[in-house]
Amino acid sequence: xxxxxxxxxxxxxxxxxxxxxxxxxxxxxxxxxxxxxxxxxxxxxxxxxxxxxxxxxxxxxxxxxxxxxxxxxxxxxxxxxxxxxxxxxxxxxxxxxxxxxxxxxxxxxxxxxxxxxxxxxxxxxxxxxxxxxxxxxxxxxxxxxxxxxxxxxxxxxxxxxxxxxxxxxxxxxxxxxxxxxxxxxxxxxxxxxxxxxxxxxxxxxxxxxxxxxxxxxxxxxxxxxxxxxxxxxxxxxxxxxxxxxxxxxxxxxxxxxxxxxxxxx
Amino acid sequence: xxxxxxxxxxxxxxxxxxxxxxxxxxxxxxxxxxxxxxxxxxxxxxxxxxxxxxxxxxxxxxxxxxxxxxxxxxxxxxxxxxxxxxxxxxxxxxxxxxxxxxxxxxxxxxxxxxxxxxxxxxxxxxxxxxxxxxxxxxxxxxxxxxxxxxxxxxxxxxxxxxxxxxxxxxxxxxxxxxxxxxxxxxxxxxxxxxxxxxxxxxxxxxxxxxxxxxxxxxxxxxxxxxxxxxxxxxxxxxxxxxxxxxxxxxxxxxxxxxxxxxxxxxxxxxx
Ligand SMILES: Nc1ncnc2c1ncn2[C@@H]1O[C@H](COP(=O)(O)OP(=O)(O)OP(=O)(O)O)[C@@H](O)[C@H]1O
Ligand SMILES: [Mg+2]
Numbered sequence: 001x002x003x004x005x006x007x008x009x010x011x012x013x014x015x016x017x018x019x020x021x022x023x024x025x026x027x028x029x030x031x032x033x034x035x036x037x038x039x040x041x042x043x044x045x046x047x048x049x050x051x052x053x054x055x056x057x058x059x060x061x062x063x064x065x066x067x068x069x070x071x072x073x074x075x076x077x078x079x080x081x082x083x084x085x086x087x088x089x090x091x092x093x094x095x096x097x098x099x100x101x102x103x104x105x106x107x108x109x110x111x112x113x114x115x116x117x118x119x120x121x122x123x124x125x126x127x128x129x130x131x132x133x134x135x136x137x138x139x140x141x142x143x144x145x146x147x148x149x150x151x152x153x154x155x156x157x158x159x160x161x162x163x164x165x166x167x168x169x170x171x172x173x174x175x176x177x178x179x180x181x182x183x184x185x186x187x188x189x190x191x192x193x194x195x196x197x198x199x200x201x202x203x204x205x206x207x208x209x210x211x212x213x214x215x216x217x218x219x220x221x222x223x224x225x226x227x228x229x230x231x232x233x234x235x236x237x238x239x240x241x242x243x244x245x246x247x248x249x250x251x252x253x254x255x256x257x258x259x260x261x262x263x264x265x
Numbered sequence: 266x267x268x269x270x271x272x273x274x275x276x277x278x279x280x281x282x283x284x285x286x287x288x289x290x291x292x293x294x295x296x297x298x299x300x301x302x303x304x305x306x307x308x309x310x311x312x313x314x315x316x317x318x319x320x321x322x323x324x325x326x327x328x329x330x331x332x333x334x335x336x337x338x339x340x341x342x343x344x345x346x347x348x349x350x351x352x353x354x355x356x357x358x359x360x361x362x363x364x365x366x367x368x369x370x371x372x373x374x375x376x377x378x379x380x381x382x383x384x385x386x387x388x389x390x391x392x393x394x395x396x397x398x399x400x401x402x403x404x405x406x407x408x409x410x411x412x413x414x415x416x417x418x419x420x421x422x423x424x425x426x427x428x429x430x431x432x433x434x435x436x437x438x439x440x441x442x443x444x445x446x447x448x449x450x451x452x453x454x455x456x457x458x459x460x461x462x463x464x465x466x467x468x469x470x471x472x473x474x475x476x477x478x479x480x481x482x483x484x485x486x487x488x489x490x491x492x493x494x495x496x497x498x499x500x501x502x503x504x505x506x507x508x509x510x511x512x513x514x515x516x517x518x519x520x521x522x523x524x525x526x527x528x529x530x531x532x533x534x535x536x
Contacts, residue, residue: 150422153439157421161323
């Protein structure tokens, strides 16, 4: 049975596309066939994050219109044979596709893959309805900010009303030093409001931005890093493994302590 | 009584009055004999957009505790809504998911009647008036309230429940949510959104919460913002209307220490 998962947030710029690219790559690396669907029509950038921009020929729009076969619209990459991307059209507006067309397309894709991850646009309008229409599960991405959490809450309500009840949360861009000074909401604060299971926590880290700019998801990097560990742990949890969530504040503390001890010597 | 418990909320902001709520702005479910009545809101009050109607129906079905037997027969009171056969089918499918069997469509619109008959529903065409709706000035009185509405899940940001009776929430209400009730509001969890009790003007109505962290409290035409909640000092509280505005009191002794003065239309401290 294919798992169809939508990555959504309500508020823009909180890291949906970053999550989709990194989790998708990590899932593919574990040997599952996965298709990433860019549902952000008009503002596509999933192809960029995956370093696949120069391979896009057709998009979901042509596949829906029947101007190409679905298989032709899928972008693949030798580096990641298990992963395929269905790009969104750059030049069309969001009204170009409706939920029935989108549902048909995703279900057709589902026949060939183990996983489908849909990168949802910001907002709760038609683009959001398109992105969730075929999903059985949802990953909510939020940052520890009041506005992002409020929008995430709104989106969870809409998902539940649309019969998507398998909903899990990723808190992105946690800055331990700010949480510790109580200048930022903690993961517990966020969970207290949203009351959905926690899938993982991702630290705020410049390396995520630099690797995105290079088109090489950090989750695949051979170099060990906290963000890469976080992404891979999330995927393992998604697959049912019981792995404790990284306590970034504690990790931060031990690091600080180590440095302090260094100086005391 | 602690100082906070006795806080006179209206001191904190200038006394304000709010408009009374709309009686029937949302989809409603009631039972009559063994038949579940699905009452669509009046399009003149709630708007006639299909997407909004659909969201309102889905949200209500998701939040409402099922009070019917599996497979119960449902009757749709569509009033003045214009529904085509595809939309009627979508409603029937949504009802089937919560084990309701849509058999009857009651409508004031000929086109809806034709679509419903064409889709195999039994149709009743009526003059545009829903079943036993009290006029707004009567609606404030408890005898005209609908049965209490049980909301079985967390009320999330952007969700609004309005009900011509008492609303009981088995869960939290989050910031950004709104409850408007002609009767009382009872939250068996944290109240963090906006709550408007006695929305048709009944000053005896109260708001109870296990944790009162409301953004705003409204009773009848009064409005108040509770003080910043002290995280260490949270116990069940009752909000009620006095001569000087909305007040909060610990809920455990409330009815021993307070009585409602019908002649003055306010709660009095009888202790
Ligand atoms: N954990 C992180 N640490 C540092 N930067 C991050 C992190 N997560 C995301 N970013 C950066 O934040 C910006 C927005 O991320 P992204 O494009 O993934 O968000 P989005 O939710 O998809 O936005 P949109 O709503 O516009 O589609 C990007 O520049 C990205 O590199
Ligand atoms: Mg994006």
